[in-house]
Amino acid sequence: MVKSGSIGVLLMILLFGSGNFLKLEREFVAGRTNVTARCSMPKPCNVYGFTDWYKVGSVCVKYFDRPLNFTDAEFNCRTKVPGAHLVSVHEEKHNDYLLCIVKKFNPNNLRIWLGAFELFKSGKFLWLDGSNWDFQKWKHGEPSHMYNSIEECVEMNWHEPGKWNDHACHVKKNYICAFKRNAILKPGSEEME
Structure with missing residues (x-):
């Protein structure tokens, strides 16, 4: 005993x-x-005038620590750079980069809006920038839109860092904006080395 x-x-x-x-x-x-000790931070964006942004694949991204609802966050991104949107994610490595950026700038509040939403309560999610839905990293049990009809927008880092969740679009969260690097370069201009 x-x-x-x-x-x-x-x-x-x-x-x-x-x-x-x-x-x-x-x-x-x-x-x-150091909360980013296990993170691999992306390199600074190499487009002139945007070196405070980070290069993630073919886009440059920037974290905004200014909680806004989904719609206002998207419109704020559009005012920052022509062609900018809330960030879309297409690879595991890019998802990891976004997590590291958030950890660096706001380790106490990791939740951010991603640029995705559910189309007309259909169960189909789309990216605001029009890119293909070719990657997803849902938290187990998510998306839960079929049980809660008000969760139509996509966030990252809810209860599990790096994972996604569908949530009510009216809730204010921090966010990451993105723009395509080649869309900003003018003909004849060069990227910074």
Whole structure:
């Protein structure tokens, strides 16, 4: 028969092991842990005038720490750069880059709008920039639009970093804008080295 005190000690050993968990927690609270340490940040955008944006595939992206509803976030992106939209995601690596950008600029609030929405409650999602829906990274059990008819817009980092969720479009969130690098370059101009 096992004594109840032994179970408590066993649970403590299993939960906290060698104490590294407690050390990590203290360092994080003290601000000494780099939240992007495991992230691979993308390179700065190499289009003149947009070096505070990041290059992710064929687009340049920028994080905006200004919570807006989905529609206002999209329109704000359009005012930043001709042809800009809320970001679309087409590869795992690009999804990881976006997560790292958000962690760098706002590690305490990772939720952001992506540029996708459900078309007329059909269960089909589309990107605002008109690109193909060729990649998705839903959190398990999502999208849940079939159970909640008001969740028609797509967010990232709800309950699980890097994963997507459908959510009510009227909710205010931070967001990432994107523009195609080649759309900004004027004929005869060059990208920065």
